Amino acid sequence: MNEAIKIEHLFHTYHTGKISTDAINDMTLSVPKGQIFGFLGPNGAGKTTTIKYLLGIFKPKRGTVAVLGGSPSEVEARQKMGYMPENAEYYKYLTPRELLRMYGGVCGLGGTELEKRIDMLLGTVDLIKESDRILKTFSKGMKQRVSFAQSLINDPDLLILDEPTGGLDPVSRKRMRESLLALKREGKTIFFSSHELSEVELISDSIAIVNRGRLLAEGKVSDIVTLKGEKQSLENYFLEIIEEAA
Numbered sequence: 001m002n003e004a005i006k007i008e009h010l011f012h013t014y015h016t017g018k019i020s021t022d023a024i025n026d027m028t029l030s031v032p033k034g035q036i037f038g039f040l041g042p043n044g045a046g047k048t049t050t051i052k053y054l055l056g057i058f059k060p061k062r063g064t065v066a067v068l069g070g071s072p073s074e075v076e077a078r079q080k081m082g083y084m085p086e087n088a089e090y091y092k093y094l095t096p097r098e099l100l101r102m103y104g105g106v107c108g109l110g111g112t113e114l115e116k117r118i119d120m121l122l123g124t125v126d127l128i129k130e131s132d133r134i135l136k137t138f139s140k141g142m143k144q145r146v147s148f149a150q151s152l153i154n155d156p157d158l159l160i161l162d163e164p165t166g167g168l169d170p171v172s173r174k175r176m177r178e179s180l181l182a183l184k185r186e187g188k189t190i191f192f193s194s195h196e197l198s199e200v201e202l203i204s205d206s207i208a209i210v211n212r213g214r215l216l217a218e219g220k221v222s223d224i225v226t227l228k229g230e231k232q233s234l235e236n237y238f239l240e241i242i243e244e245a246a
Contacts, residue, residue: 003066004158004189005031005054010063012049012213023049025213027063031191031206033157036184038200038207038221039193040238046213047162047193048086054160054191055083068158079107082156086163088147092136096127096146099135100153107154121149124179126172140167148176152183159183161192165199177203201225201234209241216241 012024023046031037041047052058053065056072070077090099097118104114122131125145135143144167151159165173173196180190180203194200200207201221208218217224225234 002032003030004033004035004068005029005037005191006064006066007050007053008064010050010053010060010065012046012053012058022213024053027210027213027215029208029215029218031189033189034184034187035205036180036190036203037192038204039191039210040195040197040200040207041193041210042242044212045210047210049213050210051160051162051193055081079154080157082151082154082159084147084151084159084161084164086166088143088150090135090143090146090150093134095132095134096122096149097131099146100149103150103153109154117153117155121152124152125149126175141169141172144168145172148179157188159188159190159192161190163194164192165194165196173199197233197235197238207234209238211242211245214245216245 007027007029010024010027011022014021014023027046027050039047039050049058053060054067054072056078059073065072067077068080072078094102100118100121101114104110104118109117119128122128125148127142127145127149130138130142135146138146144164148161148164151161165176168176177199183190204221206218206220207224209216221234224237225232
């Protein structure tokens with residue numbers, strides 16, 4: 001199977017009293033292995049709900065979801081996935097090294113192998129000097145970098161990132177882009193949601209745009225930013241298609 005993610009005719013409705021809201025409305029989406037895939041939409045579009053299905057937090061009642069050829073709720077699939085939440089709340093009195101050691105243990109890693117991986121990941125996110133400071137003293141951007149390292153602790157085949165560049169300064173964003181492109185070269189699949197459309201355009205192979213639970217557009221970035229032979233920005237395309245669907 002050449003697909004890292006396959007969603008078919010997925011529905012999800014939230015019920016609040018007598019009010020029902022469609023968070024996902026007949027979504028069908030596929031992500032080939034080895035791609036960087038941007039998942040875009042305004043607030044309330046259904047992005048985080050979709051991610052919860054990919055992580056196995058929600059189980060489909062209508063439609064199907066598969067990751068790496070299996071169900072997201074299966075241990076075999078989860079062992080090959082890494083996840084970075086939009087707002088990570090970790091134990092604030094742990095250090096980055098202690099936190100990564102804990103998550104490595106959860107993933108069945110230990111000993112010298114784990115310690116070498118922790119050192120490598122702390123270097124990747126430029127936190128070697130801060131590796132023994134407690135997280136309580138970290139800025140939002142520094143916590144984001146710790147969260148990114150945590151998502152990589154098990155060397156996943158599929159990486160799911162929810163707003164990974166939020167709170168990062170320009171230098172850290174550049175490092176994040178370089179890290180994601182390096183992971184792609186290793187054959188990893190990266191699925192990420194973001195409001196930073198310029199960042200998405202720089203590194204994504206393909207994108208999907210959703211709004212009010214519906215998939216509005218999907219395709220290669222190179223095709224989307226070229227309309228009738230003329231280049232446009234991804235931001236302009238995004239705004240146009242959201243306004244058309246309103």
